[in-house]
Amino acid sequence: MAKMTLEELRKLREKKQNEIQKRDIEGKDARIIVGMGTCGIAAGAKPVLDTFLEVLEEKKIDNVSVTQTGCMGLCYVEPTIEVIVPGMPDVIYGKVDVETARKIVEQHIIAKRLVTDHMFDRPAADIIKKDGGK
Amino acid sequence: MHICIDDYLLDIVQNSFEAGSSLVELTFAEKGNTLFCEVRDNGKGMNAEIQSRVLDPFYSDGEKHKKRKVGLGLAFLFQACDACGGTFALQSEVGVGTTVSFSFRLDHIDAPPMGNVVSTFLALLTHPLCKELVIVRSLETGKGGDTYTLRKSELEAVLGPFETSGIMSLLRQYLASQEDELEPYREEIPLDVHRRNTSPSRQQEM
Numbered sequence: 001m002a003k004m005t006l007e008e009l010r011k012l013r014e015k016k017q018n019e020i021q022k023r024d025i026e027g028k029d030a031r032i033i034v035g036m037g038t039c040g041i042a043a044g045a046k047p048v049l050d051t052f053l054e055v056l057e058e059k060k061i062d063n064v065s066v067t068q069t070g071c072m073g074l075c076y077v078e079p080t081i082e083v084i085v086p087g088m089p090d091v092i093y094g095k096v097d098v099e100t101a102r103k104i105v106e107q108h109i110i111a112k113r114l115v116t117d118h119m120f121d122r123p124a125a126d127i128i129k130k131d132g133g134k
Numbered sequence: 135m136h137i138c139i140d141d142y143l144l145d146i147v148q149n150s151f152e153a154g155s156s157l158v159e160l161t162f163a164e165k166g167n168t169l170f171c172e173v174r175d176n177g178k179g180m181n182a183e184i185q186s187r188v189l190d191p192f193y194s195d196g197e198k199h200k201k202r203k204v205g206l207g208l209a210f211l212f213q214a215c216d217a218c219g220g221t222f223a224l225q226s227e228v229g230v231g232t233t234v235s236f237s238f239r240l241d242h243i244d245a246p247p248m249g250n251v252v253s254t255f256l257a258l259l260t261h262p263l264c265k266e267l268v269i270v271r272s273l274e275t276g277k278g279g280d281t282y283t284l285r286k287s288e289l290e291a292v293l294g295p296f297e298t299s300g301i302m303s304l305l306r307q308y309l310a311s312q313e314d315e316l317e318p319y320r321e322e323i324p325l326d327v328h329r330r331n332t333s334p335s336r337q338q339e340m
Contacts, residue, residue, distance in 0.1 A: 004311040010292045012304055038206045041141045050253050053303050062300025067262055
């Protein structure tokens with residue numbers, strides 16, 4: 001890849017903007033929050049953040065909000081991420097590796113089904129498997 | 135402990151963001167077999183008492199997590215630098231800011247792998263508390279070298295706020311293209327397996 005200039009980046013941005021407007025929007029208002037505290041980083045939260053962006057790009061979903069936060073208090077099941085999709089319960093997933101991240105995009109964000117074997121908080125504790133199924 | 139050098143870096147630059155800095159300047163320079171980093175912020179700074187305790191993993195100001203008794207970011211970094219014959223220095227003044235500089239001997243058997251520089255810069259630039267971040271990244275070897283500079287304000291003026299996955303993917307593409315330009319200068323660094331640990335703290339012990 002040749003070194004991109006800011007001007008080239010601006011053009012790519014405009015191109016993308018047009019594509020977004022043309023598409024029927026999937027993943028609208030969905031939010032992914034990655035726990036990026038010391039515990040999260042040590043457990044591999046950075047490759048997980050990368051994977052979310054990669055898979056969303058691959059599926060041509062441009063409008064999911066992806067942000068970082070600190071430790072969510074579940075250090076024992078890091079990396080943890082919170083997924084907020086309108087019309088679905090807010091969920092904190094734990095032990096999220098690269099494969100799970102892909103599954104969360106395909107299953108939770110796109111197919112609107114919870115990834116039950118990695119849920120560690122919310123919805124109610126009685127429907128979460130004891131150790132997240134792992 | 136973190137796995138890669140860039141994980142340590144990501145961890146401690148977040149401290150600067152959380153200290154309320156309006157500007158964080160990061161130098162990330164690979165020169166021969168040494169990596170030199172400096173993180174300079176204009177955040178709230180630390181008094182002498184806190185500075186003396188900040189490398190203690192069992193010290194935390196407790197502001198972020200009320201009942202927590204550990205603060206591992208700087209402690210981890212110091213340990214990792216120390217283990218591979220690197221250096222570590224911290225300067226801070228209340229109301230002025232904090233500068234952390236450190237280096238790793240990349241040819242040392244205990245030096246962690248570098249990790250993914252592009253991902254780290256992406257995570258830092260898009261961190262919710264990052265106001266302005268200037269990154270100066272350079273690589274210098276026997277084959278020559280190059281430098282590039284990233285400014286959050288400049289990139290945001292082009293892309294808009296770094297909020298959605300689409301924008302972040304474009305930013306990643308841009309960052310990767312900058313980093314790729316350094317590749318021709320990269321030289322493999324052979325491990326120096328015979329050298330004794332020469333880190334300053336160990337020398338004192340001897």
